[in-house]
Amino acid sequence: MADNKNGVKKFGEQFSKLLSKTKENVSKLVDQNDDGNFDSKDVSLVFNRLKDTAKNTYDTVKTNLDQNQQDRDLKNLRPIFESTLSDTDFFVSKLVRITTIDKKHAESKVCQNAIGHIDTYGGLEVINVYRDKAKYFGLTFFPNNDAELYYVDPTDHERYIELDNYFSQLKNERISELERIAFDLGAKHFKVLYKEQTISSSNVNVNHKSKLNIHKSGANSDIDINVSTDKFCSVEIAAQSDFIGHKPQEPVLRYLKHEPHILNLIELRMNEAPITHKKMEIKLIESSGIKTNDAVKIDAAIKAMRFESRTSIVAEVNQESQRSFEYEIDF
Structure with a gap:
């Protein structure tokens, strides 16, 4: 029994101390100007502090939102x-x-x-x-x-x-390069023919199933349709010149530096027993700057940009594959 009384007494003392400390903390919280009293001045100070806290929170959130928007803009x-x-x-x-x-x-x-x-x-x-x-x-x-x-x-x-004007410009640049090659190698005469083939149709056998009234019957029949091929080749003299000739020097190549026929010509001309005449055919697609895979992507990009009435680059590349130079050179 005595132990219970002592326990209740001890709890009471601890609870009293807790109340006293809480009161002291609350007093410090509301007594903002440390005058020992909670009055309207303290209310005003608390309000201003809450307002400043809210403003700082708003500014922080706004700054974060602005930063997020700028990050999105940089990405997009x-x-x-x-x-x-x-x-x-x-x-x-x-x-x-x-x-x-x-x-x-x-x-x-x-x-x-x-x-x-x-x-x-x-x-x-x-x-x-x-x-x-x-x-x-x-x-x-x-x-x-x-x-x-x-x-x-x-x-x-x-x-x-x-x-x-991409393909036409590269055509002119390569013609000029062929002329420089002829001069550097000491040629006395050279000629470049520009040749272009146009395919109007394909030579194919098409097996076509059709319902035909053959011998007055309604039976299905297989027929072979032969479609003829027409290739029209235009040829023009792109360049030709005469020189007095001189000792050969190895030319500096740009567009044709990977062209086997040209590399072989240079090797033969720079030989101790140099070549005196050479004729070759050079396919333009081999030294073109745009290949078919690139052309497909370019056409898709042009379409996405909403350009109107622009020539298909895929069609240009396909036509480029039908173009060639006939290069004849005499030393």
């Missing part, structure tokens, strides 16, 4: 800055578009001072160069930068050729 809008050009993982795409900044990029905070941006169409990355900022990229645009779409020169990754 993909702006290019002058400093971006020196990044080790930045490369200018093969297909380049020269344009003006669009509305969504112009209005975004993260795109301020941008010189371009990156778009991706079906896996093909396209660099958009803002026309008034083109100088920062250090690229050359042929014949000028007044057009919109350009593709990289296969021999110079800093030179871009207008896409609409």
Whole structure:
């Protein structure tokens, strides 16, 4: 019995101390100006502190939201800055578009001072160069930068050729290179014929099932339809010249540096018993800068950009495969 009384007494003392400490803490909490009293001044101070806390919380949340939005804009809008050009993982795409900044990029905070941006169409990355900022990229645009779409020169990754005239320009560049090769090798005469085949149809046998009334019966019959092939070949003299001739020197090659016929010609001419005459056929598709796989992606990108009435690059590549040079040279 005595133990119970002592226990109750001890609990009472501890509870009293707890109340006293809680009261003291509450007093400190509400007595903001430390004057020993809780009054309207303390209420005002508590209110102001709560208001400041709320404002700081709002500012923090707003800052985080703004930062998240900017992170999303950087990911989606993909702006290019002058400093971006020196990044080790930045490369200018093969297909380049020269344009003006669009509305969504112009209005975004993260795109301020941008010189371009990156778009991706079906896996093909396209660099958009803002026309008034083109100088920062250090690229050359042929014949000028007044057009919109350009593709990289296969021999110079800093030179871009207008896409609409890409194949015709490469044709002219290779003709000029053949002339330089003839001169460097000491030729007395050379001629380049430009040949282009146009296929109007295919020579195929088509097995066609059709319901024909043969011998007045309604039986099904198999018939073979022969479709004739017509190939029209246009030939023009692309270049020819006469020289006085000289001791051969090995030419520097650009577009034709992987062309076996040209490499063989140079080897034979630089030999101790040099060749005096050579005639060869050079397929243009072998030294073209755009292959079929590239062309498919380019056409898809052009369609996504919503260009109208633009020649199919796939069709151009297919036609390029039907073009060749006949190169004849005398020493």
